[in-house]
Amino acid sequence: MSKKDVEIIHPTNTIKQYVNDPRALNPAAVAKAEAAMAKFTASIDLASEAEPALQDMQAAYQAMVAQPQDCADPAKRIYNLAHDLRGLGASFNYPLITRIGGSLCRFIDGLGQANETQLEIVRAHVDAIRAVMHNQMKGEGHAIGTQIAEGLETLVREER
Amino acid sequence: MSRIDQLNVMIVDDNQHMRSLVRAILEAIGVRHFVEARDGEHAIEKLRNNEVHLILIDWNMEPMDGLELTRYLRQSPNSPDPFVPIIMLTGHTERLKVEVARDSGIDEFIAKPVMAKSLLARINSIVTHRRPFIKTGQYFGPDRRRKSMPFDGPEKRADED
Numbered sequence: 001m002s003k004k005d006v007e008i009i010h011p012t013n014t015i016k017q018y019v020n021d022p023r024a025l026n027p028a029a030v031a032k033a034e035a036a037m038a039k040f041t042a043s044i045d046l047a048s049e050a051e052p053a054l055q056d057m058q059a060a061y062q063a064m065v066a067q068p069q070d071c072a073d074p075a076k077r078i079y080n081l082a083h084d085l086r087g088l089g090a091s092f093n094y095p096l097i098t099r100i101g102g103s104l105c106r107f108i109d110g111l112g113q114a115n116e117t118q119l120e121i122v123r124a125h126v127d128a129i130r131a132v133m134h135n136q137m138k139g140e141g142h143a144i145g146t147q148i149a150e151g152l153e154t155l156v157r158e159e160r
Numbered sequence: 161m162s163r164i165d166q167l168n169v170m171i172v173d174d175n176q177h178m179r180s181l182v183r184a185i186l187e188a189i190g191v192r193h194f195v196e197a198r199d200g201e202h203a204i205e206k207l208r209n210n211e212v213h214l215i216l217i218d219w220n221m222e223p224m225d226g227l228e229l230t231r232y233l234r235q236s237p238n239s240p241d242p243f244v245p246i247i248m249l250t251g252h253t254e255r256l257k258v259e260v261a262r263d264s265g266i267d268e269f270i271a272k273p274v275m276a277k278s279l280l281a282r283i284n285s286i287v288t289h290r291r292p293f294i295k296t297g298q299y300f301g302p303d304r305r306r307k308s309m310p311f312d313g314p315e316k317r318a319d320e321d
Contacts, residue, residue, distance in 0.1 A: 030276055
């Protein structure tokens with residue numbers, strides 16, 4: 001492409017007109033924002049808030065089982081839910097949810113048909129997410145949960 | 161005098177708690193006006209009636225995701241503001257996906273979990289070093305190169321013909 005086919009435009013920096021006090025984004029402001037964030041995340045019980053997503057995930061899994069040869073849509077649904085939970089887990093102090101959700105995302109991304117082993121792996125992830133939520137396994141240091149997550153990650157590496 | 165209390169920020173995420181989390185961070189630094197949307201189509205609908213100065217977009221949403229919304233805002237003749245600053249917040253961290261997001265025309269990218277420090281740093285980057293926009297046959301959006309390099313093609317302001 002020649003340079004005459006490229007145009008450079010300098011847009012008006014509207015946001016600068018509003019964020020015009022450097023104190024708005026200085027370290028003191030960051031500390032204040034971090035405190036507000038911590039207060040908010042502590043006020044949310046992710047285990048109960050995520051229940052509709054878990055039910056949705058279970059229903060999508062049942063849809064995969066019902067039609068394993070053509071399961072792209074429910075698999076995509078599970079991917080989106082797991083991806084969402086992965087982000088929420090990291091923000092709301094459920095690192096195991098982030099880890100297991102991430103493993104499920106890697107496994108199910110683009111899955112259009114599933115054999116029995118693959119369905120079992122999906123089910124194991126869904127069950128593990130539910131167990132972590134129900135047992136409110138917040139933060140680090142859950143030996144059994146960590147072992148389960150490691151086991152699931154190994155399965156995904158071997159089978160995907 | 162600070163005018164941050166007049167800044168209008170749109171938060172587009174299908175998860176209400178993520179929207180509230182981002183909102184809590186911005187409220188702590190004095191932002192008072194928010195427009196929230198649950199997906200891309202909802203955001204476009206709300207943008208018809210609201211002027212916003214910054215958009216924070218999640219990637220995975222249905223029916224219209226964050227990439228599609230970004231492309232619409234940058235390229236559609238019906239876009240309310242092709243130059244609006246866009247920060248994408250997402251759990252996707254794979255290099256390929258980051259490049260796809262960059263190529264859709266976002267200004268900044270934040271990998272979840274969202275941290276106050278990284279969000280405010282990205283906003284600061286837009287405030288202090290907004291990149292020029294590049295228009296080619298295939299791309300319209302902020303310059304994807306971070307380095308400042310000499311260019312001898314035509315340059316103009318957004319409000320010029």
